[in-house]
Amino acid sequence: MVEPILSVKKITKRFGGLVALKDVSFDVYPGQVIGLMGPNGAGKTTLLNVIGGEYSPDEGRIIFKGKDITNRPPHEVCHLGIARTYQIPQPFVSLTLRENLLVPAVFGRKLKREVADIEEDKIFELVNLKEKKDSLAGELPIVSLKRLELARALARKPELILLDEIAAGSTEAEIPKILEIINEIRKMGITVVIVEHVMKVMVNAVDRIVVIDKGIKIAEGNPEEVMNDSKVIEAYFGA
Known part of the structure; x- marks a missing residue:
């Protein structure tokens, strides 16, 4: 069972x-x-x-x-x-989307940078933010911030x-x-x-x-x- x-x-x-x-x-x-x-x-x-x-x-x-x-x-x-997102997104507003994603991927999971870069592209593709990944998080509308929040959670490889x-x-x-x-x-x-x-x-x-x-x-x-x-x-x- x-x-x-x-x-x-x-x-x-x-x-x-x-x-x-x-x-x-x-x-x-x-x-x-x-x-x-x-x-x-x-x-x-x-x-x-x-x-x-x-x-x-x-x-x-x-x-x-x-x-x-x-x-x-x-x-x-x-x-x-266990990873989560929040009603009010909590990104690092002065960092780019890529940098936001690398924080949990490299420091949280201790991935090598080149491995994190490969996973990053897959995650941004999934949440439809690939074209914006070099933009500052603080420039995004709320809907995109929510997707960034989701991307950051997924970067932790949760169960x-x-x-x-x-x-x-x-x-x-x-x-x-x-x-x-x-x-x-x-x-x-x-x-x-x-x-x-x-x-x-x-x-x-x-x-x-x-x-x-x-x-x-x-x-x-x-x-x-x-x-x-x-x-x-x-x-x-x-x-």
Whole structure:
């Protein structure tokens, strides 16, 4: 039987008197694309922060590849094989895109420069930034910065990647490229957990959706099941 690559076990996270997450549990299996869905403020990004080590849970455990990584700091989580992107991209704005990519590739993974250069071209091709790789990151629009953020995460060669709203700000015409990128990441053997509000991405890219509302998991299933769930319709769509 295939073991989960990631297990979120009864995670609770409080900020003072606010309960951001309460008893959230689900499993992610190797090669899957799992969506985290819910209204603004539901706790989705908080959960990514707990998985990635930015936050320590008040209760519960995070298991990655059979190891308890609860309370591990972000740099340790990254070295174990988990990379992530953020809602607000965090590039080195005074560096070129190439230089941004070389930081995790050469220093994080200690690759030889010539090997990193070869991988760099493949990654920039994937995220459709090859023609801009010598531009300064600070000159890019937000959509391109999100793709640079994704490129930097992929340069770490993760086994699991956490994507936080990579389609935000994209036009309708750009969504097919986002779907193509996610599919290519899957083909690379990387497992994906994605937070996204763009429904076309959720419906067409993921195997399973976990829905959180007010910090509580209210539904889990394939996209069709979740979209027709009465609790989801009430909580997410306000019906």
